[in-house]
Amino acid sequence: MAPDRDRDFATTLAHGIDILACFRADRPELANKDFAQQTGLSKSAVARLTHTLVELGFLQRSGPPARYRLGASVLALSYPLLASMHIRQLARPLMKQLADHARGAVSLVVRDRLHMVFVETARSNDALQTRPDIGGSLPLLASAAGKAWLCRAPDTERAAVLNQLRVADAGYYAQHFPSLEAAGHDLERKGYCGNNMQWRPDAFGFAAPLCRPYQSLLYVFNCGVPSGDGPYRARAADIGPRLVALARETEQLLGLV
Known part of the structure; x- marks a missing residue:
């Protein structure tokens, strides 16, 4: 239901x-005028909110x-x-093994509104331009992790989120939505989704979701590797099945299967 x-x-x-959601890793410090521009709120409303958040310790x-x-x-x-999130402790050693093998970063992500957010990560390659860390995010429709989530989510939830994406940025939606159907076919046939530089030109991405939600959250395992370390097909053939095996082993540890 719409808030109004x-x-x-x-x-x-x-x-x-x-x-609070206005902050980004590359913009850790903001002024009231920045909040007003990003939220559309009046300067007086922003001033009251920032004062309150300072008093409460959130700013x-x-x-x-x-x-x-x-x-x-x-x-x-x-x-x-x-x-x-007990899944973090269970999966961490398995994630590190795959990160070492893939020479990249393996992360555990969940959806946060219109993004996928990292809740655990293991990295084994300092050459990665992106440094995934807890709390960082991926785009929902342009990343392998986001596509995996959308393809595995219940129909009603997926439809609602896609509609929010379309309303938020019609151009972004039109650019990336057509690739979702192919991602769904890949997930059904291979167990994982891939991203051949659709999000970043310096990285390949692969993602495998759990079979169903755990503690009300649908978790997705994501692996990012530098695009210069080998051709996409070869990297997908090597990393994709290993990522699926990681997801299946985690499901067994959690008692989901």
């Missing part, structure tokens, strides 16, 4: 969360002129979630 039609939707709370203020960084309360808030 939902009587139980706390708009002010949503706006505060939108403020820290520096300046003048006033600028803000995320506060320690954000990190403390995420710890109970990460600690409860």
